[in-house]
Amino acid sequence: MLLVASYFFYSCWDWRFLPLILTTTLVNYFIALGIENSEGKGKHKWLIVLSITVSLGMLAFFKYWGFFTESAAEMLTWIGLRADIQMLNIILPVGISFYTFQTMSYTIDVYRGKIKATRSFTDFALYVAYFPQLVAGPIERSSSLMPQITNSRKSRPSGDFSEGLYLVMLGLFLKVVVGDNLGFIADGIFAESSDELTGTEALVGVYCFAFQIYGDFAGYSSIARGVSKWLGIDLMTNFRMPYLARNPSDFWQRWHISLSSWLRDYLYIPLGGNRGNKLGVYRNLMLTMLLGGLWHGAGWTFLIWGGLHGVILCIYRALGDKVKLPALWGRILATVFFFHLVCLTWLFFRAESLTQAWEMLTLIFTQQEMTPLANYGLRMVFFFCTPLMVYEIWLDKARSLRRLEAARWGWRAAVYCYFVFMLIIFPPPVFGQFIYFQF
Amino acid sequence: MAKKYHDYDALPTDRRATSWQKEMPVVIVVLAFILSLELIARVIAPVLDYDRENIYAFPETIAQLEEESNTSGKQKVVFFGNSLMLHGLNQTLVKDELNSMKSPAIESAKVTPVGTAMLDWVYLYRRYFTDVNSHPDILVVGFVGHHIHDQEAIKLRRLARHFVAVQDLPQLWEKDLKDFHNITQSILCNISALEGDQPEHQLGILQTLVADYRKGLNRNNNLVSAWKQRLIQESATANGIKRVNESDETYQRMQRFIAECRVHNVKVYFVPMPQPEVWDFNPDAQKIIETQGMTVMDARNIAGMTPEDFSDGYHLGETGNAKFSKWIATQLYQILK
Numbered sequence: 001m002l003l004v005a006s007y008f009f010y011s012c013w014d015w016r017f018l019p020l021i022l023t024t025t026l027v028n029y030f031i032a033l034g035i036e037n038s039e040g041k042g043k044h045k046w047l048i049v050l051s052i053t054v055s056l057g058m059l060a061f062f063k064y065w066g067f068f069t070e071s072a073a074e075m076l077t078w079i080g081l082r083a084d085i086q087m088l089n090i091i092l093p094v095g096i097s098f099y100t101f102q103t104m105s106y107t108i109d110v111y112r113g114k115i116k117a118t119r120s121f122t123d124f125a126l127y128v129a130y131f132p133q134l135v136a137g138p139i140e141r142s143s144s145l146m147p148q149i150t151n152s153r154k155s156r157p158s159g160d161f162s163e164g165l166y167l168v169m170l171g172l173f174l175k176v177v178v179g180d181n182l183g184f185i186a187d188g189i190f191a192e193s194s195d196e197l198t199g200t201e202a203l204v205g206v207y208c209f210a211f212q213i214y215g216d217f218a219g220y221s222s223i224a225r226g227v228s229k230w231l232g233i234d235l236m237t238n239f240r241m242p243y244l245a246r247n248p249s250d251f252w253q254r255w256h257i258s259l260s261s262w263l264r265d266y267l268y269i270p271l272g273g274n275r276g277n278k279l280g281v282y283r284n285l286m287l288t289m290l291l292g293g294l295w296h297g298a299g300w301t302f303l304i305w306g307g308l309h310g311v312i313l314c315i316y317r318a319l320g321d322k323v324k325l326p327a328l329w330g331r332i333l334a335t336v337f338f339f340h341l342v343c344l345t346w347l348f349f350r351a352e353s354l355t356q357a358w359e360m361l362t363l364i365f366t367q368q369e370m371t372p373l374a375n376y377g378l379r380m381v382f383f384f385c386t387p388l389m390v391y392e393i394w395l396d397k398a399r400s401l402r403r404l405e406a407a408r409w410g411w412r413a414a415v416y417c418y419f420v421f422m423l424i425i426f427p428p429p430v431f432g433q434f435i436y437f438q439f
Numbered sequence: 440m441a442k443k444y445h446d447y448d449a450l451p452t453d454r455r456a457t458s459w460q461k462e463m464p465v466v467i468v469v470l471a472f473i474l475s476l477e478l479i480a481r482v483i484a485p486v487l488d489y490d491r492e493n494i495y496a497f498p499e500t501i502a503q504l505e506e507e508s509n510t511s512g513k514q515k516v517v518f519f520g521n522s523l524m525l526h527g528l529n530q531t532l533v534k535d536e537l538n539s540m541k542s543p544a545i546e547s548a549k550v551t552p553v554g555t556a557m558l559d560w561v562y563l564y565r566r567y568f569t570d571v572n573s574h575p576d577i578l579v580v581g582f583v584g585h586h587i588h589d590q591e592a593i594k595l596r597r598l599a600r601h602f603v604a605v606q607d608l609p610q611l612w613e614k615d616l617k618d619f620h621n622i623t624q625s626i627l628c629n630i631s632a633l634e635g636d637q638p639e640h641q642l643g644i645l646q647t648l649v650a651d652y653r654k655g656l657n658r659n660n661n662l663v664s665a666w667k668q669r670l671i672q673e674s675a676t677a678n679g680i681k682r683v684n685e686s687d688e689t690y691q692r693m694q695r696f697i698a699e700c701r702v703h704n705v706k707v708y709f710v711p712m713p714q715p716e717v718w719d720f721n722p723d724a725q726k727i728i729e730t731q732g733m734t735v736m737d738a739r740n741i742a743g744m745t746p747e748d749f750s751d752g753y754h755l756g757e758t759g760n761a762k763f764s765k766w767i768a769t770q771l772y773q774i775l776k
Contacts, residue, residue, distance in 0.1 A: 159456020165466075188659035191666030376655020383649060405456050413468035420469055424476065424633060425640050429660075 002231065003122055006131035010095075013135075017093040020058065025128045027054045028103045032110040032117035032124075048111040052104060059100045062093055064298045071300075095135035097295055101262055103128050106142040108266060115142050123149050132224040132231070136217070138238040138258035145233070153232030159405075160229045166405055166412070167226030171219045173419040178384050179215025180428030182208040185377045190350055194359035199367040202360040204377035209350045210343045211385050214242065217256070240401060241392040243342070246334040247320060248312045251342065259295070263288050281317065286310040296349070301357060305349040312341060384426075387418070473633075480632040480640070487639050490553050493525075494601050497550055497567045504548040505573050514775065516547040517575040519560065523712045524581035525551035527755040529764040536768030543775045545577075552601075556586040556593060557692045558615060559602050564699060566604040574703040577774065579736075579767070581710045584718055588688035595621060599628035600635025615692070690727050697731045707733040708770075713755065713763060714739070715746040741766045 011018055031051040035044050106127065109115045118124050126149050133140060189197065189205030197205075221238035228235045238258050245251035252260045264273075271284040286307070293306015325334055344361070351357035395403050404412055485495040508515045518524050530547050537544065550567070552559065560580070568574050592598050592615070603611050608629060612622050628635035645652050700707045709728050711720045717739050725735050741762060746752075748759030755763055 157456070158458035161459035162457045162462040162465075165462065184663065185659055187666065188662035191662050191669075372651035372654035373658045374655075375651040376649060376659070379649040379651075380645075383645070402456070409457070409462070409465050410468075413465045416465060416469045417472040420473060421476070424473075425637060425644065427637070 002131075003126045003129065006126060006129040006134060009131040010129060010134060014093070020062075020093055020096075021099060021129055022125075024055060024058065024099065024103050025125050027051065028107045028128075029118075029121055029124045032107050033119070035107070035110050036117040044111055048107065051107045055100050055104050055107075059096055062096055064294075098137045098139055099128055099134060101139050101259070101295075105139070105262060105266060106146075109142055115146070118146060118150065120150070130228075130233070132228045132233075133235055136220045136224070137256075138221055138224070138236050139262050140235060140258070144236060148233045156232045160232065163402070163405060164226040164229030166402075167222045167229060169226075169416055169419045171222030171224075171226060172423055173219070174215040174222060174388075175219025176428065177215075177419075177422045177426055178388060179212050179217075179219055181384055181426060182381060183212035183216065184429050185380060186212050186350065189373070189377065190352070190356075194356060194363060197360070197363060198369040198371055198374065199363040199365070200370055200374040201377070202363045203368075204374045204381070205360070206343050206347050206350075206364070207381050208377055210243070210339075210346050211381060213346065213349075214239070218242075237401065241396050243339050243389070244335055244392060244396050245338055245342075246331060247338060248309065248316045249320075251338065252309075252313075259292065263292050267291060278318075282314045285313045285317070289313065300354055301348050301351055304354065304357075305345050308345045308348065312345075391415075477631055477633045480636060484632045484636055487636055487643075490597075491601075491636070491639070494552050497563075500548045500550065501567055501573050502570075504546055504575070505570060508546045509572065511544075511546060513544050513546045514577065515575040516545045516577045516579065516771065518547065518549045518551065518579050518581070519564075520551050520581035520710075520712075521555045521586065522551065522553040522754060523583065524579075524710075525549065525553060526750070527581065527712060527760055527763050528767060529760050532761060532764040533768045533771070536765050537772060537775070540768070540772045542768075542772040545771070545775070548575075554593060555602075556582075556590070557588070557696060558590070558592055559594075559598055561692050561696045561699070562598065562604070562607055562611065563602040564696065565607055566602060568703070569604075574700075574705050576706065577771070578700060578705050578707045579710055579771075580707060581712045581738075583712055583714060584720065587690065587693050587709075587724055588721070589691050592616065592621075594638070595624060596628045596635050596637060599625035600632070603629060605629060614695075688721060688723070690724055693724070694727060694731065697728070697733055701732065706774075708736045708774075709733060710736045710767075711739050713741055713744050713748075713759070715749050715752055736767075736770050738763065738766060 007018060010021060028051055031047050034047050038044065038047070106115075106124075110117045118127075123146070127140075127142065127146055130140075130145070130149075186205050186208035189201055189208065192201075194202075218239040221235075225235045225237070236258055238256060240254040240257065242251060242255040245254050268284055268288040271287060272280055273284060274281055287310075289306045289310030290303060291306070293302045293304070293309070296302045296305070325331070347360055347364075348354075348357045351360065395401055400406075404415060484491055486492060504515055504517070507513075518528050518530070528549070530549065533547065534545065550563070552563065555563070595616070599608075599611070603625070608625065611625060616622060616625055624634075633640075649655075697707060707728075711718075720735075720737070720739065728735055744759060744762055748756055748762060750756035750759075
C-alpha cells in the first residue's frame, strides 16, 4: 500500500517519469542480487560499475546535459571555433538526485558486503520510492530504512504520535512562516538590477535567502520525518541547528546531514579521506565539496558555492587548531562570524549568474545605506527568525533536538499555539515551491 | 542519554516520548486556542478596517433602501462598483440636481466595496440582494477597463468570506476557481473569519511592529511582480506564445452578472468612469452590454472635467465628484422623465 501511495505521489508531479524511477529500481535490484549471488571480485566490480554508470548516467542526462553542452559551446565560441551543438530542453525529474544517491548507496553497501541484498522487489521499490522523502530527502541508508520496511512495524514505541506531531508542526512553521515569507523578500532583492540596489539591501537579501533555504529545506525534512513517524518509520535527522555552527566542520555535521554523510562515506573516504599527506587531504576535500556543489544544480554558481565551502574547510583544517578564542564570547563570536561566512557562500548559490553574485558582493563591502526596503527586510528577518533562533539556542544548550518533548505539556502546548498563530496569520504572499525539489 | 553521548536525536533525559493519549491535552489546548482566535476574529471583523465597516453595512443599506422605496413609492437606484464610484459620486447632489430638473424623485444607495471587480460583483449581488423586493429598478455600475473583463481574483480571501454566499460556493468552484488550492482556501475563508480576514490581521500586526513595512513591501511587490512578468515574457518568447491583448479579453462574468440582473428585471447602466486621461473602452464589451439589453453611459470624457478634478490621479476629488454627480443626474433624468 505504501508503495502504491508512493508511486501515486510521484505520478502527481508527472506520471511520465514513473518509468525512470522504475528503471533505476529494476537495474539496482537485479545488480544487487547479481553481486550477492555471484562470486569473484572481478564480476562484482563489473556489476557495481554498471550500476553506477546507469544511475549516474540518467542523472547526468537529465540534470547536467544542458549545462555541459552549453558550457562546451561557450568555451568553443570563446576560443574562436563555431559551435553548433544541439541544445535539448530537458525537464528535470523531481527528486532524481535524491533517489539516485539513495539507490546507489544500497548497491554500494551490498558490494562492500555491509548489507544483504533484499529478495523482495516490492520492499526494494518502496525503499527507493518511499514518498515522504522521495523528492527532497533525507537521503536514507539501506541499513537504516530497509529493515524498517521489511520488518513488522506493529511493536513501535508509543511516542510516535507526539514526536510526529512535533516534527510536522515545526516543519510547517519553518517552511511556511520562515522560508516562504523571507523567500518572497529574497526573490524581490535578487530580481533587482545591481545598479538599483544598495549594499545593505543586498546583504538583507542574502540574510533572507539564508533563512529561506534553511526554513524551506529543514521544514520539508521535518515534515517528512513527522509523517513518516506516523507511518511507523524513522527517517534520519537532516538538520541540527546549522546556523549555530562555530566552524565549517561543525556546519557540515548540522546541515543536510544525509547528503554530507553520504558524500563522506561514498566519496571522501574512498578518495583517501584524511589519510595521506596534507595536499592529498585538501584535494579530497575540494573534490568532495565541488561535487557536492554540482549535486545541487547544474550551474557555475553551484560549483563556486561548493568550491568556496571546500576552501573554507581547507583553511579551517590548516589553521583551525591554531586559533583559540575565550569560552563564551569566543563561541558567540565564532558562531556569528561563521554564519556570515555561510551567508556569503549563499550569495553565490542564489545568484542568477556569477556577475550578479560578484556585483552584489562588491556592493555589500562598499556601499552601505539603509533604505525602506532594507529596513523592512531586516525587521522581517528579526520578526520571523528571532523566536526560532532563541528556541534553537535553548535546544543546543541541552544538545538535544527533542528537548521540547521532554518539557511539561503546557510548554509544548504554548509553543504549538505560537506555531499555529504564525501559520494562520502570517502565511506568505505567495506559496513557494520547495527549493530542493529541483535538485 | 543525550548529554553523555551528544546524541541530538535522543531525549535529553531518561523520559520516553509521550503516548498519543498523554498528548491529547496539548491537542485540545491548541484546538481551543484556534477557536478563541476565531471568536476574536468574528467579534472584531466589523470594525477591522474601513473596507469591512463598509461591507458589514450592506445588509442594512439594502434593507433601508427597500423600506424607503416601499414607503415612498419612488424608484430604487443603486450605485454599484468600487472606490471609483464610492469617492466619485455624491448621492445628495444627484438627488438635488434631479429635484432642480423637476425629475421624478428616487431612493438611492451605494454598494461600493473598495478594490473590487466583476468577479466580486457577480457574487456580491447574489449574496446581498436576496429579498424579492430588494432588487433595484436601476443599477449604475462604475468601472474602468480592467474591472469588467475576466481575470484572476484580486483578493480571494475577501471574495470567499464576504461576497460569496455558502450556496454559491459550488458555482464559484465550477466557474471561477478550479484548482485545489483555491477551492480549499475558499471553503476555509467562507466558514472562518480568521482565515477570511487574515490579510488585515497580518497587516495590522506588521504595520505596528515593522518600520517601513508599507514602503518596503510595496517596493518588494513591484520587484517581484516585474520579475514574474519578465519570466512570463521570456517563457512566452521561448515558446512562441503571443501576448494577451485587448481583443483576447473575455467577459463571461459580466454576462453572468447581466443575466442575474435581467432575471430580477433590473436595468443596468454601465458607466466607464472618468480618468485624468480618456481611456480606451473595449468595443467588444460595449457590444456585449448592448446585445444583452443593457446600456453604456459613457463618462470617460465629461465636458469640463480636468486632471485637477482627481485627488490622487485615479479617484475623483471634491470638484470632480460634483461634476460627475451632476452628469449622472442629467443621465438619470433622461431615463426617469
